[in-house]
Amino acid sequence: MAKLAKIATAEIISSKELNADWQRAASAVLVSIGRHLPDLMMEEIFLHLPGPNSALPAMVQILADFAHADALQFTPRLKGVLSRVVPILGNVRDAHRPIFANAIKCWCQAVWQYSLDIPSHSPLDADIMSFLNSVFEFLLKVWAASRDLKVRMSSVDALGQMVGLITRAQLKAALPRLVPTILELYKRDQDITFLATCSLHSLLNASILSESSPPLLDFEELTIILSTLLLVVCINNDNKEHSDSSVGLKSFCSCMQMLMANRFSTPLLIWLSEA
Secondary structure, X not given: OHHHHHHHHHHHHOOOOOOOHHHHHHHHHHHHHHHHOHHHHHHHHHOOOOOOOOOHHHHHHHHHHHHHHOHHHHHHHHHHXXXXXXXXXXXXXHHHHHHHHHHHHHHHHHHHHHHHHXXXXXXXXXXXXXXXXXXXXXXXXXXXXXXXXXXXXXXXXXHHHHOOOOOHHHHHHHHHHHHHHHHHHHHOOHHHHHHHHHHHHHHHHHHHOOOOOOOOOOHHHHHHHHHHHHHHXXXXXXXXXXXXXXXXXXXXXXXXXXXXXXXXXXXXXXXXXXX
């Protein structure tokens, strides 16, 4: 297995291309090895993470694929991944940033899956929380503000998976920047709107549906979200191609459902009567 892992990584490192067919095959071999011998595979990947490396995006993608394939094996090893990836995020080239952002999303999804499968054990210790908080701040303030639409999209997608993992204090402080960043994507096409909706849904879940804490958004702030979604609904309603399955309409209804389940039902009804 160790020899096979080294052969696979050698194949990936020897190419300057990304996502070539044979490279994807080598990556699949490493993921398969990881499902049987995770520490062996991770050690081989970790050898190629530090410092500038043309194969770095491919190695990060392998870790994303491994997290997607086996959350229970990956999540206990998340600290080792973050300790190596977080220090190099600032040096990632623009073209590779969507790969890293997607990997971060997959790693967070693995944490959520692990928590569902093993609810009695929290996989997030103080060190991991510190790493996640750092990654969240970096994505929000740097990559989500990029001029490159693909970088912004992938960053918002990752942030949507992170909002329920970071501290509520950090989430509260991030809302004035995060909410407009998500809503800006609603000006794009339907595929991007769907991505924005997924992140917005996660954000609202984390912000207003906590059973133990008060909502982090007040109703005046929520009306900005509702007004944006209502505008999207109106625009799509004039477009026959999307009028029957408007993502904006689903987003609007989902948002209202969350508000009705919280303490906002009365002001929501008043707002709707005036909208």
